[in-house]
Amino acid sequence: MTGRRRIRSTFLPRHHRPVRATALAAGALVACASLAAGCGVVPGTTGGSGDGPIKVMTWAPSDTKATNKPGMPAFAQAYARWINSKGGINGRKLTVLTCNDHNDGVSAAKCARRAVKENVVAVIGSYSQYADSFFPPLESAGIPYIGGYGVTNAEFTSPLSYPVNGGQPTLLAGLGKALATACGNVTLVRPDTIAGDELPVLLDSGLTTGGHRAAGDVRAADDASEYSAQSTKALDGSTSGTPASGSVSGAKEGCVVPALGDRTSTFMDSFRRAREDYPQVRTAMAMGSVDQTVVDASGGASGPYEGSYITGWYPVESDARWAAMKKVISEEAFGDNRIDSADAGVQTTWIAYTVFKKAVESLGSGEVSAGNIRATLNNGLKIPTGGLTPTLRWTTRDTWSSADDLASVGFPRMVNAHVTLQVVRQGQLVAARKGFTDVTRTLQNADVN
Secondary structure, three states, X not given: OOOOOOOOOXXXXXXXXXXXXXXXXXXXXXXXXXXXXXXXXXXXXXXXOOOOOEEEEEEEOOOOOOOOOOHHXXXXXXXXXXXXXXOOEOXXXXXXXXXXXXXXXXXXXXXXXXXXXXXXXXXEOOOOOOHHHHHHHHHHHOOOEEXXXXXXXXXHOOOOEEOOOOHHHHXXXXXHHHHHHHOOOEEEEEEOOOXXXXXXXXXXXXXXXXXXXXXXXXXXXXXXXXXXXXXXXXXXXXXXXXXXOOOOOOOXXXXXXXXXXXXXXXXXXXXXXXXXXXXXXXXXXXXXXXXXXXXXHOOHHHOXXXXXXXXXXXXXXXXXXXXXXXXXXXXXXXXXXXXXXOOHHHHHHHHHHHHHHHHHHHOOOOOOOHHHHHHHHHXXXXXXXXXXXXXXXXXXXXXXXOOOOEHHHOXXXXXXXXXXXXXXXXXXXXXXXXXXXXXXXXHHOOOOO
16 A cells, blocks of 8 residues: 545535546447547437537636636627627637626526426536536536636546546646745645645645655635635745745745635735734635635735745736737626636636637537537547637546546546646736646645554
8 A cells, every 4th residue: 555545525514416427428429439429418409419509518607706707608608699790610609608607506406407407418618616516417417518717526537527727636646746846834824624634735736746855734614704824824834944034044934825825815814914914925726716806805915825836727818828818808798797717717707618619610510519519629629718718628538547637546537637827916817827737746645544
């Protein structure tokens, strides 16, 4: 025994299907891969068959007290207007249905059942924490889930899922890898939950890969209104051995990593007050906990995020590679304040529709059905994204047998384990280093003691 075992969960929400259950489903996918219409789908009845519009769905929560991603379905509709103004895809118009999952399992299931009822050929560029609710209806109907946000483990295990990024697991592992060379003592502040118990595993996998010792672990309630006690404890750990007047000459600054999801901003408010009595430290976090909008709202260059390291899935919003997406927003959604080109959700939706467009185009004059979309993706279609990600490619065989994939640690559908490192400089998120960092090996070496 090596002491290494499969990562059962991450700091993602606790709404995911067991890995074993979804792994068993892969056999069914292989068994029916040759059927053009797919298992559970009657040939010729899926949306987009014949010469009519190609029908898809995008869902996300909005108007809730928790995480809201209204820009994702709003952008999807803007994309449809744009692509239809160009003649559609292969001459076929695109119809985008949207649904609000309300951050609720019942609503998520309703969205999925509506997708089935409406005979959509795919659910694209969506966000939901409730994989247990939405995947069963989609899987029963054979509807692919392309470009989910990556907030549940099932997105990396379901044979009908085609994730375009590495989700939260890659962000934290990549953050640890970056901090290994940049920080002295590292302290993680994370939820005191079962899901939160896995956070140190992923952060430490990156730290230890870089030859750094494991991070200190500070637990916190994930629904607190303030975090002064946790801020003090984190500062004590990250500045241990550092004189009160500042850093030891030649020593690296300590780093504090808040991983509290939507409560990260609440933590930073408490942390800003507490850090005044301590030597200088750097903060670091994963995209999703903070974006440019949060930085702006907190004071920009004078706010608590200045100097923070942030791992993301894609290049910074100012990168020229986003020009095509911004053109869609400018032409079809100018003035729609739901859509922010800096939002990782909007960016994910753009990439997901890029995948879908490529898949449909590869079918030529063939039927556009859920089964055919799955088949063309599973057969190894290579999908470039203009440099926003590595070339994306899914194959059923490689997913389950390649020594280079992440099936051994519970992520058999993950094909993109690349992350970017960004930093808040003068109130703006900018690239901290060029290019992507591949954390595939880091995740494979993640160790649970």
